[in-house]
Amino acid sequence: MKIISFSHQKKSRWGVVNEGVVLPLNSSQYPTLLSALRAEKLQEIAASANSAARILLDQVEFLPVIPEPGKIFCVGHNYEEHRVETGRDPTRFPLLFMRVGESQAGHQQPILMPAESTQLDYEGEIAVVIGKAGRRIAEADAWNYVAGYSAYNDGSVRDWQKHTLQFTAGKNFTGTGAFGPWMVTRDEIADGEELTLETRLNGRVMQRTTTAAMIFSIPVLIEYISTFTSLQPGDVIVTGTPGGVGAKRVPPVWMKPGDKVEVEVGKVGVLVNSIAADATRF
Incomplete structure (x- = not known):
């Protein structure tokens, strides 16, 4: 999988990249890629991606993959x-x-x-x-x-x-x-x-x-x-x-x-x- 952190409509999000679109994954429980990694549930969360909520890749602003890593x-x-x-x-x-x-x-x-x-x-x-x-x-x-x-x-x-x-x-x-x-x-x-x-x-x-x-x-x-x-x-x-x-x-x-x-x-x-x-x- 390709996983990105991005901003869309002035909101920081994360998701899976698939053929020129992003399938958003952020939720109240896992608002960032970092939170999903820390829960050690990345694969499980990514499997729940909703294709109906997809965003075109060229419409997002890329953030650093991990914007605020611990180290x-x-x-x-x-x-x-x-x-x-x-x-x-x-x-x-x-x-x-x-x-x-x-x-x-x-x-x-x-x-x-x-x-x-x-x-x-x-x-x-x-x-x-x-x-x-x-x-x-x-x-x-x-x-x-x-x-x-x-x-x-x-x-x-x-x-x-x-x-x-x-x-x-x-x-x-x-x-x-x-x-x-x-x-x-x-x-x-x-x-x-x-x-x-x-x-x-x-x-x-x-x-x-x-x-x-x-x-x-x-x-x-x-x-x-x-x-x-x-x-x-x-x-x-x-x-x-x-x-x-x-x-x-x-x-x-x-x-x-x-x-x-x-x-x-x-x-x-x-x-x-x-x-x-x-x-x-x-």
């Missing part, structure tokens, strides 16, 4: 080509940092270039959505905790990322991380199946790889993260970007207002965003 774990330098281009030493353990929900945008929504920087970079990635709570999950059992997969653009404000050795500031500007267009549930992608990942900027291929090139596989990441914290339904693991980021090109390639960036994940779909300037003040 977003991002994995740095998880492809050898990217590790080499950044000059990072090999490590026995995954490099992790966190994102907050406010830093996300949905499919077809603008990624926001902050007024404080001109160094906005793309990072196409595969996102894993957790479907079952667990702690100290063994690698061999890890697939059973996956609800599904999506595309992610871990947009990076490079100069702010380099202010210190920690990535938090450069990875959490509002609206810089895109997540979508939907989640494809685990039953449609075989456990361990090799998925392709490609990032295009204004139609030009900038990154291309497959999950076979990951340094730390999805089960390894789930085992490692669940060792130090509990994984909860709706938590997200953004599994890393391949080589070819804009910051390491000669000369560097930065995204700018008016650009179009696409992240395509095989068997999932294409996440598409424009770039817009953000000078929001309150």
